[in-house]
Amino acid sequence: MRRRDVLKLAGASGLGIGSGVAFVGCGAPEREYHIQSPVDIPEDTITGLDTWYASICQDSGDGCGVIVRVKSGRARKIEGNPDYPLNRGKSSARAQAALQTLYNPDRIPNPMVPRQRRGSGRYRFMRWDDVLPEFQEELSAAQDGGIVMITEPVNGHLGMILERFTQNIGARWLTYEPLEQAAVRQASAQVFGTTRVPQFDVAHTDYVLSIGGAFLEGGDSPVHYGRAYGHFRQGEGRSRGTFAHFDTHLTMTAANADEWHPVNPGTEGILALSIAHAVLDGGTVPPALRPLTGGEGTFAAYAAENVADITGVPADVIESVAHDFAAAPTAVAMGGGSAAGHTNGLFNMTAVFALNLLKENVGRQGGVLLNAPSPLPDIPADTPVTSFQEWEAFLSEIDRGQVPQVLLIHGANPVFGLPGVLNAANILGEIPYIVSFSNVLDETTALADLILPDHHYLESWGSSVPPVGAEYSTLGIQQPVVRPYHQEFEGAAGTRAFADVLLGLAQTIGGSLAEALPWESMRDAIRASVDELQARGDGSVTSDDPEAFWISVLQRGGWWIPAESVPANEPDLTGVALAEPDFSSAAQDYPYHLIVTPSVLLGDGSGSLAASPWLQSTADPMTTGVWSTWIALNPKTMETLGIAENDIVRITSVAGSLLAPAYPYPGIGEGVVSVPLGQGHSQLGRYAENRGENALRILAPVVQEQTGALAWSATRVRIARTGRRTRLPRIEGITAPVQMPDEQTFQITNETH
Amino acid sequence: MHERPRLTPIQINRDLLRSCLETPLVFYVLLLLLMGLVGLGVVAATLLVTYGLGVTGLNHPVFWGFFIINFVFWVGISHAGTMISAILRLSAAEWRRPVVRAAEVMTVFSLMTAALFVVLHTGRPWRTLYWAFPYDFVRGIWPDVRSPLVWDPSAIFTYLTGSILFVYAALIPDLALARDKTTGWRRLVYGVLCLGWRGNARQWKLLNATGLLLSALILPVFVSVHSIVSWDFGMSLVPGWHVHIFAPYFVVGAVLSGVAAVIALMAVMRSLFRLHDYIRPEHFDMIGRLLIVVALAWAYFYFIDVIFALLSKEEAEYEVMKLRLSPPYLYLFLLMIVCNVFLPVPIWMFRRFRRNIGIMVWTAIVVNIGMWLERFLIIIPTLQRRHPDAFAWGDYSASLVEISLVIFSFANVGLLLLLFSKVFPVIPIWEEKEGHIWKREFRIGKLRLPAIVRE
Amino acid sequence: MRQAVEGTEQDTDKPVASIGRRWGMVVDLDRCTGCQACVVACHAENNIALNLEDVVLQQRAMNWIRIERYWEGEYPNVKARFLPMFCQHCNNAPCEPVCPVYATYHNQEGLNVQVYNRCIGTRYCANNCPYHARFFNFWERDLEDSHAEYLNPNVTVRTKGIMEKCTFCVQRIRKSEWERRQADEELQDGDVQPACVQACPTDTLVFGNLEDEDSRVAKLAQNKRHYRVMENLGTDTNVIYLKKVDPHASETAPAHAGSAADTSRNSA
Ligand SMILES: Nc1nc2c(c(=O)[nH]1)N[C@H]1C(S)=C(S)[C@@H](COP(=O)(O)OP(=O)(O)OC[C@H]3O[C@@H](n4cnc5c(=O)[nH]c(N)nc54)[C@H](O)[C@@H]3O)O[C@H]1N2
Ligand code: SF4
Ligand code: SF4
Ligand code: SF4
Ligand code: SF4
Numbered sequence A: 001m002r003r004r005d006v007l008k009l010a011g012a013s014g015l016g017i018g019s020g021v022a023f024v025g026c027g028a029p030e031r032e033y034h035i036q037s038p039v040d041i042p043e044d045t046i047t048g049l050d051t052w053y054a055s056i057c058q059d060s061g062d063g064c065g066v067i068v069r070v071k072s073g074r075a076r077k078i079e080g081n082p083d084y085p086l087n088r089g090k091s092s093a094r095a096q097a098a099l100q101t102l103y104n105p106d107r108i109p110n111p112m113v114p115r116q117r118r119g120s121g122r123y124r125f126m127r128w129d130d131v132l133p134e135f136q137e138e139l140s141a142a143q144d145g146g147i148v149m150i151t152e153p154v155n156g157h158l159g160m161i162l163e164r165f166t167q168n169i170g171a172r173w174l175t176y177e178p179l180e181q182a183a184v185r186q187a188s189a190q191v192f193g194t195t196r197v198p199q200f201d202v203a204h205t206d207y208v209l210s211i212g213g214a215f216l217e218g219g220d221s222p223v224h225y226g227r228a229y230g231h232f233r234q235g236e237g238r239s240r241g242t243f244a245h246f247d248t249h250l251t252m253t254a255a256n257a258d259e260w261h262p263v264n265p266g267t268e269g270i271l272a273l274s275i276a277h278a279v280l281d282g283g284t285v286p287p288a289l290r291p292l293t294g295g296e297g298t299f300a301a302y303a304a305e306n307v308a309d310i311t312g313v314p315a316d317v318i319e320s321v322a323h324d325f326a327a328a329p330t331a332v333a334m335g336g337g338s339a340a341g342h343t344n345g346l347f348n349m350t351a352v353f354a355l356n357l358l359k360e361n362v363g364r365q366g367g368v369l370l371n372a373p374s375p376l377p378d379i380p381a382d383t384p385v386t387s388f389q390e391w392e393a394f395l396s397e398i399d400r401g402q403v404p405q406v407l408l409i410h411g412a413n414p415v416f417g418l419p420g421v422l423n424a425a426n427i428l429g430e431i432p433y434i435v436s437f438s439n440v441l442d443e444t445t446a447l448a449d450l451i452l453p454d455h456h457y458l459e460s461w462g463s464s465v466p467p468v469g470a471e472y473s474t475l476g477i478q479q480p481v482v483r484p485y486h487q488e489f490e491g492a493a494g495t496r497a498f499a500d501v502l503l504g505l506a507q508t509i510g511g512s513l514a515e516a517l518p519w520e521s522m523r524d525a526i527r528a529s530v531d532e533l534q535a536r537g538d539g540s541v542t543s544d545d546p547e548a549f550w551i552s553v554l555q556r557g558g559w560w561i562p563a564e565s566v567p568a569n570e571p572d573l574t575g576v577a578l579a580e581p582d583f584s585s586a587a588q589d590y591p592y593h594l595i596v597t598p599s600v601l602l603g604d605g606s607g608s609l610a611a612s613p614w615l616q617s618t619a620d621p622m623t624t625g626v627w628s629t630w631i632a633l634n635p636k637t638m639e640t641l642g643i644a645e646n647d648i649v650r651i652t653s654v655a656g657s658l659l660a661p662a663y664p665y666p667g668i669g670e671g672v673v674s675v676p677l678g679q680g681h682s683q684l685g686r687y688a689e690n691r692g693e694n695a696l697r698i699l700a701p702v703v704q705e706q707t708g709a710l711a712w713s714a715t716r717v718r719i720a721r722t723g724r725r726t727r728l729p730r731i732e733g734i735t736a737p738v739q740m741p742d743e744q745t746f747q748i749t750n751e752t753h
Numbered sequence B: 001m002h003e004r005p006r007l008t009p010i011q012i013n014r015d016l017l018r019s020c021l022e023t024p025l026v027f028y029v030l031l032l033l034l035m036g037l038v039g040l041g042v043v044a045a046t047l048l049v050t051y052g053l054g055v056t057g058l059n060h061p062v063f064w065g066f067f068i069i070n071f072v073f074w075v076g077i078s079h080a081g082t083m084i085s086a087i088l089r090l091s092a093a094e095w096r097r098p099v100v101r102a103a104e105v106m107t108v109f110s111l112m113t114a115a116l117f118v119v120l121h122t123g124r125p126w127r128t129l130y131w132a133f134p135y136d137f138v139r140g141i142w143p144d145v146r147s148p149l150v151w152d153p154s155a156i157f158t159y160l161t162g163s164i165l166f167v168y169a170a171l172i173p174d175l176a177l178a179r180d181k182t183t184g185w186r187r188l189v190y191g192v193l194c195l196g197w198r199g200n201a202r203q204w205k206l207l208n209a210t211g212l213l214l215s216a217l218i219l220p221v222f223v224s225v226h227s228i229v230s231w232d233f234g235m236s237l238v239p240g241w242h243v244h245i246f247a248p249y250f251v252v253g254a255v256l257s258g259v260a261a262v263i264a265l266m267a268v269m270r271s272l273f274r275l276h277d278y279i280r281p282e283h284f285d286m287i288g289r290l291l292i293v294v295a296l297a298w299a300y301f302y303f304i305d306v307i308f309a310l311l312s313k314e315e316a317e318y319e320v321m322k323l324r325l326s327p328p329y330l331y332l333f334l335l336m337i338v339c340n341v342f343l344p345v346p347i348w349m350f351r352r353f354r355r356n357i358g359i360m361v362w363t364a365i366v367v368n369i370g371m372w373l374e375r376f377l378i379i380i381p382t383l384q385r386r387h388p389d390a391f392a393w394g395d396y397s398a399s400l401v402e403i404s405l406v407i408f409s410f411a412n413v414g415l416l417l418l419l420f421s422k423v424f425p426v427i428p429i430w431e432e433k434e435g436h437i438w439k440r441e442f443r444i445g446k447l448r449l450p451a452i453v454r455e
Numbered sequence C: 001m002r003q004a005v006e007g008t009e010q011d012t013d014k015p016v017a018s019i020g021r022r023w024g025m026v027v028d029l030d031r032c033t034g035c036q037a038c039v040v041a042c043h044a045e046n047n048i049a050l051n052l053e054d055v056v057l058q059q060r061a062m063n064w065i066r067i068e069r070y071w072e073g074e075y076p077n078v079k080a081r082f083l084p085m086f087c088q089h090c091n092n093a094p095c096e097p098v099c100p101v102y103a104t105y106h107n108q109e110g111l112n113v114q115v116y117n118r119c120i121g122t123r124y125c126a127n128n129c130p131y132h133a134r135f136f137n138f139w140e141r142d143l144e145d146s147h148a149e150y151l152n153p154n155v156t157v158r159t160k161g162i163m164e165k166c167t168f169c170v171q172r173i174r175k176s177e178w179e180r181r182q183a184d185e186e187l188q189d190g191d192v193q194p195a196c197v198q199a200c201p202t203d204t205l206v207f208g209n210l211e212d213e214d215s216r217v218a219k220l221a222q223n224k225r226h227y228r229v230m231e232n233l234g235t236d237t238n239v240i241y242l243k244k245v246d247p248h249a250s251e252t253a254p255a256h257a258g259s260a261a262d263t264s265r266n267s268a
């Protein structure tokens, strides 16, 4: 009852006794109650209309389709594009956080050159008009092969432009991938006949066997696999799928499995073959698998009881998993994670992928589906990745005096990611002219003599061919959804799209370069491709009017067409025989395996994700740690070493050491240490600088022989206490939460239906 | 009262008005000290309001801390006044006479201090004053009467109003006396304040009736205030707080800390204003006896609280109590029990100790430390764990701002009392005289016995 | 007189006068992977202050939705369980009757609403919320100019000294209502998607009107795996969880983490 009603009552009774008439009708007029309800949340009111633009998320190279809410000229919210085949309206924490890399207070607003000397840390803002001629001169002056371009692995139009640009200007193009997936790609090539790792049809399969595969948190589109996983568990019209996982430690993906079993580092391939042995149950090995198993005779060595000791997986577990795998109507075997980072990573991955051959999986629903090709032949779905071996060779060439004249860098941060012993910063620093296109000051950009800041991807044009997608042949279009935050004004300052700078250079340099890259801007290049698609007259958008087609494609976020299923290739497993893992150093000096784990939020630290306070402050799913690096140790190991939670611990490899607080992690073996990646930046702005440690730095430069990749799981370390303590910032309380037996917060049932 | 020295009314007037009329050096020293500490509190409060509750040690989930502890503590202390005045007045305990006023005034000042903490502890103190009253007539919004936080101010302000009336009514004859003994502007002020008191029979009769009436009326308020404060906790859904015996338990605890505080206050007044003739060992003796009962009653309630939590099938509550009883809180718990019961009660058992003012002061201080810890133990560990399976268990350590404000609260009550003593007689002169008048003795052999039954 | 100002009238037996709408959420624990997309989505949608490192260390981080991770068992038979936790929009909300100023109250759609301009910051509601779902602004937020650019114009930027928590993205509910009203239509099931729901890749979270029997959320709420967290408290939440399926969990002894004895561990 409101006071007003009380007054009315009082007034009415007042009337009865002949007084107090003045009460009636006094008080606020009724409509004023609606001016602002004092018990309405302001969010209850409606404000104006939003504009939504479709584009592509480029934060992890997976290229999810996004739609961006724009209001008053600013991007306000990012959602998944509901139409886009890869992610169907869903998104990831990283995609959400793109707002903070877009409106990062530490973005480089203008072209810059260092004051005094390189690396002084102080810069002078420049005008594009002033710096571009000099830049062009340097490029022209460089001899053939004197230009080196370093980028992240890219696809789509940028991939095409970079390929043509480097080819025609005579530059060497290196791509940098910190945790190389070469073993996965080559294993895919050998088993499935394509380096594009196929789509494992998790959504429709009955059984997922994953050996190291961290498909829910990294790899090829966690959003795609997240959707598939949801359907796999409780999708309508299907029974609940079963999921078994083997890995050296309990990753987020492993935590979602129905059963997780630890496996000794580097023995994943043996485990896979043992499962194969149990699946075949003494039967003959299919011919395709013979090179892998070493023929029929040695196959018996993989019987479960024979490998239990080596792999650390009990024989009955191997047999029961094999039984489930064999019995399931459909099943997929996935691999990846640290298993692919051993010296025998190729063997491991090939053995795991080969399990799919036992189920005759390829091309089947609920099996392994080969990815649809890019809809346009000259727009690549992937670009070759420079192996670690090539990087080593490149650096030692410079070290020996073969110094290139010009280095161009975009999107890659090798100074941060390459093992510290390679001394990349100093060696790259010998190159006389370094130009970076980064829009944040990262460790590699800090070497640059000229910084030509790129737009953020939400401000620029681009395209993407999704890394996974068998159902559709897709070209995603990335369009600028907002004007550049640091806008160019009469050529004076602001940021400028990397591709547009290259295309502009191509036009001024002319010759074959200009012919290969005939467009004035990325927008023109994309428009040309879209016109090609329009001419096809089929797919997700059709129109006779090129202009209408163009607009519709932009509105939809791209163009796609249902793909015919790609026929299976003959597997060719020759040359991938059993291999024991090698490690960086002897077990007696360095008793623990170091497993570096990309952060679910910050990735491997190579991009600028660490500059987002949202990602920094969002709990790591397993430890809930934020803003920092920790060392995950088995509680028993900690006990043995006399280490308490939050004690600062030093781990030392042959290549270096790092300090971080210990976190008691129940899901890791006693001989394994896991350190999350993503932190340890010395640059990258206020939110990322000088926090945590970069474990990539202390990786030993051990090479996978067959792929030339860095064996990033091969490093062994020793652990030492420092006697110092700290408090790891984390979201869980001061003690790990536990449940009461009687009233469980988290409830479980064993009924699957 | 066999120890009361024979004093002439003139002497009484002189002794008891001395604090108002003379200003010894020690007064200035104390004044400066207390003002310094209050100043510290003002600085802390300024920081608090400017930067927000971030400057405290509070966090998620320990949302309440020193401020609420202090609030409960000072409301507890405030129970001394009524206990001494109303109950002893109604039961005509003669030994109350010299201490009633000080106790009542302490009630007023500690209530004010407690109320201050309620306001300071909110996130937007300026709004608290604005929203917490049923003012918003235009929009027709009332405070939510279901919230114990609405009962709190109602109870506290009722009690405060009652206590102020209580103090004031009893002051009137003394103000008239002061009027008569002063000149100039003071005479004018006292003259206005004493409301035309002439001391005629009708006025005395009215005053007596007022005293009795107020005593009777304030008693239920007295019981309700700390009951309501206890319901801030008892009415919540927090295991360890949601306890049915909190109301009587809190009231008894309040009386314990309040009466103990009166002991300390009496001792200070006695030495500061040289009131040895008026505040005498037998007064401490009587209070000591009272405290034995109160402390044991408190121990009983605490025991019930602990036992019910430990023996109940309520897992959550069990866990909270277990946390309270395990280190490091165990040490605080033991200290509290020792301070509240095991140390003082045996001491108070002995008449010799009860009459030793030094010892009594120390036990009073010890009891108040114990009672402060009791509030700490009710609030902090409970909030840390609240629901044992909840995700975010926390811990708490008070910040300098909070500690400063706790110190401030003691200094503030002290300062207000000191200033009061400068303006008004701290011992009710007329009540003291009344005691003398009523005292007629006769001798049986060497024994002197009071002639009236008023004792 | 009864229907005076919305929400100030409450009937203890039936807390909310039904208007045919009661917003609710179903959380299928068997789908949640712990990926945290919902967490960041909520931050982005609702202008939640940044949880800078200091703030986290002070244990004052604000996450309207968080993924609670419970360890279960010991190596190697260890499990980590993920439980999304946010305001349960209790129909018998313990936080509501303790608020002295009606800053938090139940509206007629079953929402536990937080009215920032009334809140005086007593934090009583937060003490009384068994789900630890309420967050207090201990500091004034320290917002970089450039970070102000992406703020959601439909959502208040809270100041220091007030309480906040999940609103079920009420601004989105209003927006959808308004959009339908422009077309003279009724709100349809699926029209409203809170930010966390929209982001969640696995479809763990489903939002809708529990009073509409045909809605997806109402149907899922009938699933036989359904339960409510801390149901014994009688909070009658509008968030319904579906139990995690673990074929290996034994029927008799539901798996649980640690023993009750562990819960008394605490920091010195
Ligand atoms: N993008 C943008 N936004 C702006 C500005 C800008 O330049 N650009 N300018 C800002 C400035 S300076 C101002 S003053 C505000 C103005 O913002 P508003 O105050 O919103 O101004 P109007 O939209 O002109 O008028 C408001 C409403 O008043 C109604 N109205 C007209 N006469 C009467 C009357 O006699 N009685 C009543 N009750 N209603 C009446 C009109 O029909 C209209 O619906 O906008 C501000 N917002
Ligand atoms: S998975 Fe990668 S591409 Fe997809 S939304 Fe997340 S960050 Fe963007
Ligand atoms: S979950 Fe907590 S905040 Fe939400 S309605 Fe329930 S008691 Fe209130
Ligand atoms: S903190 Fe705000 S919402 Fe909570 S009880 Fe206090 S005034 Fe009410
Ligand atoms: S419903 Fe909205 S406010 Fe609530 S947790 Fe989800 S995103 Fe946050």
Ligand code: SF4
Pocket: C031, C032, C033, C034, C035, C036, C037, C038, C039, C067, C084, C199, C200, C201, C202, C203, C204, C205
């Ligand atoms: S987004 Fe969905 S799957 Fe990911 S943590 Fe949140 S509720 Fe779980």
